[in-house]
């Protein structure tokens with residue numbers, strides 16, 4: 001016998017089931033019942049658009065990817081931000097997340113300076129090269 005995991009939204013009556021570990025309720029709600037007024041009262045249009053993957057959101061993401069590339073940020077890091085499981089509440093929040101990657105690159109740069117001086121920190125381990 002299979003355990004039922006169906007939940008029903010009290011507002012739109014929309015049902016969600018077959019949950020997987022890591023599923024986020026608001027994301028699943030926005031995926032299957034984007035018209036719900038309870039959802040729209042709690043989540044921004046941008047949040048819902050990201051879940052739906054609208055052309056507008058995809059275009060914003062492509063522009064941010066090009067911007068990040070032009071700053072020398074790696075695809076891996078860009079994807080970590082653009083494909084994050086939990087959508088961003090606003091475009092500003094997404095821009096900030098991409099911009100912070102540039103700061104991370106800068107911080108990595110200063111580690112290279114430490115390396116040149118023969119000492120530094122790798123994770124929690126401080127080291128020094130004779």
Ligand SMILES: [Zn+2]
Pocket residue numbers: 009010011012013014029033036037038039
């Ligand atoms: Zn609902």
